[in-house]
Amino acid sequence: MTLQQWLPLLILISSLVPGCIIFLLREEQVALRTVLNLGGAVAKVVLVAWVFLAYRAGETFAFDFALAPDLTFSLRVDQLGLFFAGLSAVLWLVTTVYAIGYLEGAPHRRRFFGFFSMCVTASTGIALSGNVVTFFVFYEFLTLATYPLVVHRGTEKAVNAGRTYLWYTIGGGSVLFVAVVGLFVIAGPVYFGDTHVIAGLMEENRTMMTVLFFLMLAGVGVKAAIFPLHGWLPVSMVAPAPVSALLHAVAVVKAGAFGIVRLVYDVYGVELASSMSLLTPLAVLAAFTIIYGSVRALFQDDIKKRLAFSTVSQLSYIALGVAVPGVLSSTGAIVHLVHQGIMKITMFFAAGNIAETYGFHKVSQLNGIGRRMPWTMASFTVAAFGMIGLPPVAGFVSKWYLSLGAFDAGSPWVVVVLLVSSGLNAAYFLPIVYRAWFCEPDGAEVHKLCGPANLETRAFLLAPVVITAGFSLAAGIFAAAPNSPLTFARQIAERLYLP
Amino acid sequence: MTDFPTSIWPALLVAVPITFALGTVFFAAAGRMWSGLAGSVATTLVSALAIAAAVREGGLIHHLGGWEPPLGILLRLDPLAAVFIGMTALTGIAVSFYAASYLRSQDDLPRGASLFWPLWLMLWAGLNGMFLSNDLFNLFVAIEVVGISAVGLAVLSGKPPALMAGLRYLLVAITGSMSYLFGVALLFGAYGTLDLTLLSAAVEPGATTVFALVLMTLGLMAKSAFFPLHFWLPPAHGSELPPVSALLSALVVKGSFYILLRLWAEVFGVSLTFAAGQLIGVCGAAAVIWGSWQALNQDRLKLIIAHSSVAQLGYLLMVFPLLILAPGTAVAVASDWTSSAWTAAVYQTLSHAFAKSSLFLAAGVIVIAAGHDCRESLLDLVARRPMTAFAIGLAGISLTGLPPSGGFFAKWMLLKAAIASGQWWWAPAVLAGSFLTAGYVFMILRLAFAPGNSDTENRPVPRGLESAALLLAVASFFIIVPAEAVISFLESSAPFGSAIVPGEGGVLP
Structure with missing residues (x-):
């Protein structure tokens, strides 16, 4: 094996090893810990970029290691996996910067950053898993x-x-x-992309394969927060803001959504799944979750709780896109993996900044906050517009493709769901935007709890939110550019439907 | 006799610990510790060399005094025995060093505590005897040696609850042995031999065999604390000295399971039916659910861990229905899943032994630090004793069966065998077991993460105690790494991998 073949493993090691070292450091070794954290995060981005360039040049990557009988640990690189790995790597870097700023002076940071690194190791592992078993190991x-x-x-x-949780x-x-x-007993070690294996077994084991599909869907559906398996998500927003950002945008929910994408596209194959009408129940559940999450979000006064229910709703866009067969829908679903990530992380960063700087946790406290924190709220506003689906922010692109796909597949009811959801998104996000910019601050004098006098909050907190808001705008404006998320998503989707 | 150097190993596996056990009696407390530790190291070395020889030669046979069966006694170190001996040695050496440090650092122990050493080495010899004997009466002697030394160890702490629990344990142990012995007598009366190999060729279906089977099975089940004969285990294992709890939970219950597995696979095939396997499997499933549920409702750490043993042993029983062929199933077809079921049995035994001993040793650390093992003793453990918290986390994850631990591998194989054999109804029990296990493991971890109140005591604990717990927890994970080699070694010799065919003889070569 050449050095290049080890790259997928190195991508995992770039966060695993710093994480392990961080556990062994002492609490007060802040500088070394920060260097390790940022060094690992930068290394991961560089490595993913390197793999990406090599993959584009026609290189194939396969790292297989027989852990035990039946259990082959396998890392593979394909376009979809790279897409998710890229998202994780970039957002992890941003979140690391944010977390360093957020937790300045807090206790138990060693433990926090150690597990933080483990977390991203797991999510890149999920992205690069070559077979179902490896995926399961990283998922757990x-x-x-x-x-x-x-x-x-x-x-x-x-x-x-x-x-x-x-x-x-x-x-x-x-x-x-x-x-x-069960899948292993019937089909042996299933590698992602080998959809013909399952298709060949379909004749004899139709019932069993259907049962397995829905069991697996339920398994990954928990992390993807599909109704009625979403209950953990609004509750676990009590975690510190960087964790919420990680949970809601990069790692956990994305692992679930990515699992659904893998299950339908790369294990069963979209044709087989739709011909067995496995996708209709998924579409109905996803559509219901979209509306349900939005309606629940309307009634939350806690900012993070409102954002959490919004996540429940937005995630199901991905599931819905997967459940409607067709290149355009698939493009919409895959690109929303990234778009939802960058927009939602912006909102959680913004909510974290407000809570850290002024101690506000409620929507009703936000009157006039835009004047005190213009950059933070501008970023929030961009992301909110994106969630609603206003051009030119990224969210518009996702919804546009999902709608086109629905018409293409002859399911116009999906468009109705999307429209209703957009209306609800507006109904729960616009009040926040309105209060922030157009309402007078309440009479009581408020004081900044932290941050320098000449800046609205700490630089480490401000930079990430502005950057991810920039991503959200750029992904929308330059959607047609050759290296945009949309272009990649489209390439992945087109390959799925090759004859 | 050119084969003398290797064929002596099985005899040494029993003789060395006995010699040291007797030797330690001549010393006072301090010397007893050193000689006991020396005995542990020596026995571990002998175990390692014996296993190496068994790997080289694919199994060793030793005729005591050179006499062959039916007159003489035969010790058989086959791959299955070698793996169990290895498990005993690894757990044993870690617990020995823990015990040395523990007994030396604790000053509130009763005067007889140093009797730990002779009792433990006798126990070790008895366990090795159980794994090596190929003869029903020898097995009985080994069972008795193990039972008596285990009861002795159980009452070492001298506290009233331990004495009560020990007395109960003694009664169960004696009743179990008697039941087993009665079965042996029936078989000897009917077939005139005690040697397993000869017996497996001689047994015939009939009331005598069935009666012997039932008696011996019940006796061994009671000794292994298999549901519904598990009632004695939690109070006993919950009130002993930590190293003793670790040994009893990890090793002693596995000895009688080993014999049960051997007897069913090698001798009693003629009288077994598919339904018998299902019955035992139901006991196992009930144990998994009942034990885990009980563990969830305990307030004291050691009782949680002890109830967890009842549950984890249940998984071992669930292997039996998968080994017995349903009527009309071809042996060749069944080899798909019997091999997985055997692997599940071995890996569940190993991973539970390491994880459970680690948990009991960690509980000992917590008792030393906080003075008790109620829920409050766990508060803020992650910050106060990160190493012990990490050990508990690792061991707990292995018990739960999360990847990539040894417990995960065992449950993978168990589920695979269940689904492949069409007995999918065991899957919900396995699933519920994992779910409930996660419940009590994370109940412990949740407390460990919660902030402590300042009046929680935090007395110093010798570093070695924490290391021993962590070592065993790590072992419960890393046994998955050599799995390929271990399984191919095991597969080289019956009964591993073979099915129990109802109505047919045993599978001994």
């Missing part, structure tokens, strides 16, 4: 790595949220486990 590892982050503050509320994810994991073993 992600649960374990995120639990300590959810309960990090150790308050009763955090600990209870951690319990809810575990019941859901361990339950989903157990169901997924049984399904993965």
Whole structure:
């Protein structure tokens, strides 16, 4: 094997090893820890870029290691995996910067950053998994790595949220486990992309394969927060802001959504899945979740809770796009993996900045906040417009493709769902924007809790939110550019439907 | 006799720990510790060399005194025995060093605590005897040696609850042995031999065999604390000295399971039916769910861990229905899943042994630090004792069966065998077991992450104690790495991998 063949493993190591070293450091070794964190994050971005360039040049990557009988640890690089790995790597770098600023002076940072690194190791592992077993291993590892982050503050509320989080994810994991073993017994080690294997077995095992499909869907559906498996997500927003950002945009929910994409496109194959009408129930559930999440979001006064229900809704756009067959829908679903990530992370960063700087947690406290924190709220506004689906922000592109795809597939009801959802998005995001910019601040004098006098908040908190808002704008404005998320998503989708 | 150097290993595996056990009696407390530790190291070395020889030669046979069966006694170190001996040695050496450090650092122990050493080395010899004997009466002697030394160890702490629990344990142990012995007598009366190999060729279906089977199975089940004969285990294992709890939970219950597995696979095939396997499997499934549920409802750490043993042992019982062929199934077809089921049995045994001993040792650390093991003792453990918290986390994850641990591999194989054999109804029990196990493991971890109140005591703990717990937790993970080699070694010799065909004889070569 040449050095290049080790690259997928190095991508994992670039966060695994710094994470392990961080556990061994002492709490007060701040400088070294920061160097390790940022060094690992930058290295990961560089490595993913390197793999991407090599992959484009026609290089193939396969790292296989027989861990135990039946259990082959396999890393592969394909376009979809790279897409997700790229998203994780870039957003992790930004979130690391944010977390360093956010947790300045907080206790137990060693533990926090250690598990933080484990978490992103798991999510890039999920992206690069070559077969179902490896995917499952990283999927469970992600649960374990995120639990300590959810309960990090150790308050009763955090600990209870951690319990809810575990019941859901361990339950989903157990169901997924049984399904993965069942798939193994019938089909052997299933590698992603080998859809002909399952198609060949379909004749004899139709019922069993249908049952397995829905078991696996339930397993990954927990992390993708599809109704009625979404209950953990609004509860676990008690975690510190960088964790929420990670949970809601990069790692956990994305792992679930990515799992749905893999399951339908690369295990069963979209043609087989739609010909067996496996996708209709998924479409209905996803559509219901979209509306349900939005309606619940309307009634939340807690900013992060409102954002959490919005995540429940937005994630199901991906599931809905997957469930409607066709190149355009698939493009919309895949590109929304990235678009939802960059927009939602912006909003959580903004909410975190407001909470850190002024101690505000409620929507009703936000009157006039735009004047105090213009950059933060401008970024929030960009992301909110994107969520609603206003051009030229990224969210518009996703919704546009999802709608086109729905017409193409002859399911205009999907467009109705999207329209209703956009209306609801506007109804719960615009009040925040309105209060921030157009309402007079309440009479009581407020004081900044932290941050320098000449800047609205700490630079480490401000830079990430502006950058991700910039991403959200750029992904929309330059959607047609050759290296935009949309172009990649389109290439991936077109390949799915090749004869 | 050119083969003398290697064929002596099985005998040494029993003789060395006995010699040291007797030797330690001549010393006072301090010397007893050093000689006991020396005995542990020596026995571990002998185990390692014996396993190496068994790997080289694919199994060793030793005729005591050179006499061959039916007159003489035969010790058989086959791959299955070698793996169990290895498990005992690794757990044993870690617990020995823990115990040395523990007994030396604790000053509130009763005067007899140093008797730990002779009792533990006798126990070790008995366990090795159980794994090596190929003869029903020898097995009985080994069972008795293990039972008596285990009861002795159980009451070492001298506290009233331990004495009560120990007495109960003694009664169960004696009843179990008697039940087993009665079965042996029936078989000897009917077939005139005690040697397993000869017996497996001689047994015939009939009331005598069935009666012997039932008696021996019940006796061994009671000794292994298999549901519904598990009632004695939680109070006993929950009140002993930490190293003793670790040994009893990790090793002693596995000895009688090993014999049960051997007898079913090698001798009793003629009298077994598919339904018998299902019955045992239901006991296992009930144990998994009941034990885990009980563990969830305990307030004391050691009781949580002890109830968890009842549940984890249940997984071992769920292997039996997968080994017994349904009527009309061809042996060749069944080899798809019997091999997985055997692997599940071995890996569940190994991963539970390491994870459970690690948990009990970690609980000992917590008791030393906080003075008790109620829920408050766990508060803020992650910050106060990160190493012990990490050990508990790793061991707990392995018990839950999350990847890539040894427990995960065992459950993977168990589920695979269940689904491949069409007995998918075991899957919900496995699933519920994992779910509930996660419940109590994370109940512990949740407390460990919660902030402590300042009045929680934090007495110093010798570093070695924490290391031993962590070592075993790591072992419960890393046994997955050599799995390929371990399984191909095991597969080189029956009964591993073979099916139990109802109505037919045993599978001994």
